[in-house]
Every structure is written in structure tokens, then in C-alpha cells.
Amino acid sequence: xxxxxxxxxxxxxxxxxxxxxxxxxxxxxxxxxxxxxxxxxxxxxxxxxxxxxxxxxxxxxxxxxxxxxxxxxxxxxxxxxxxxxxxxxxxxxxxxxxxxxxxxxxxxxxxxxxxxxxxxxxxxxxxxxxxxxxxxxxxxxxxxxxxxxxxxxxxxxx
Numbered sequence: 001x002x003x004x005x006x007x008x009x010x011x012x013x014x015x016x017x018x019x020x021x022x023x024x025x026x027x028x029x030x031x032x033x034x035x036x037x038x039x040x041x042x043x044x045x046x047x048x049x050x051x052x053x054x055x056x057x058x059x060x061x062x063x064x065x066x067x068x069x070x071x072x073x074x075x076x077x078x079x080x081x082x083x084x085x086x087x088x089x090x091x092x093x094x095x096x097x098x099x100x101x102x103x104x105x106x107x108x109x110x111x112x113x114x115x116x117x118x119x120x121x122x123x124x125x126x127x128x129x130x131x132x133x134x135x136x137x138x139x140x141x142x143x144x145x146x147x148x149x150x151x152x153x154x155x156x157x158x
Contacts (some may be wrong), residue, residue: 028068040106
């Protein structure tokens with residue numbers, strides 16, 4: 001039995017280490033965020049607003065990639081239409097939301113969507129629910145009609 005104890009301990013510690021590693025997550029890249037938004041827009045154009053909102057809110061793998069998700073907002077400062085990170089935000093008005101530095105990033109999303117190009121990036125700092133830390137974040141926004149689609153990446157902390 002004494003000879004089995006070190007092996008059993010090694011197996012238990014190895015399992016704990018593997019489980020801890022499983023809690024790590026792979027961060028999405030800027031290119032992946034843009035591709036995810038474009039995929040959601042294509043789905044919207046093919047299936048319509050209600051179906052794309054349902055896919056986003058159900059958090060299906062179709063519109064998720066690594067730690068990335070899509071959210072959909074109206075240009076008129078109305079409530080959230082769909083949110084792949086937190087479906088409880090659907091129906092809420094978030095345009096006054098600010099980051100930890102006081103940056104009104106939701107207004108900046110809308111400004112980018114309303115710009116001549118109708119697309120671009122917004123930088124701010126936001127709590128990462130996966131790491132539990134406030135991290136630099138950059139969100140890609142793209143306008144389609146009276147909506148904008150967005151997905152954000154957490155940038156590596158240096």
C-alpha cells in the first residue's frame with residue numbers, strides 16, 4: 001500500500017493540474033472577431049433579425065469563437081437586441097455605460113457605426129469574466145441598416 005500512495009498522489013495531482021488547465025481559455029484574435037461579426041451579419045442577411053438574435057442569445061457554437069461572442073444593438077440607443085456573452089442584457093438600455101476610466105464606450109460604438117465607413121474598433125478597459133481582472137479590450141463594430149453588430153477581444157496585458 002505504501003508503494004501505491006506516491007502513484008495515487010501523482011495521479012490526483014496530475015488530474016488537478018489538468019482540470020486547472022481546462023479552466024484556462026484561448027483568447028480570440030482581432031481577425032477572428034471581425035470574421036465572427038461578418039459571419040453574424042451574413043446569417044442576419046440570410047435568416048433575418050429574429051433568427052440571428054436567437055442564435056446569438058442561445059450562445060450556439062455557430063456565432064461563438066474561443067472567448068469571443070457577438071452582440072447586436074440598434075443605432076437609435078434602443079435596448080440590446082442580442083448578447084452572446086450575457087442574455088440577461090437583452091432588452092436593457094446600455095448607452096450610458098462607462099468603463100473603469102469613465103470612457104463612454106457604448107456611445108463610441110454607436111459613433112463608429114454611424115461613421116462614414118460604418119465600421120471600426122473602439123478601445124476601453126473592462127472586467128474579463130473569464131480571468132476576473134480588468135483588462136484592455138477592443139471591440140469591432142459594424143453597421144448593417146439600423147443595427148450594429150460587434151465582438152470584442154481582450155488584449156494581452158503587458
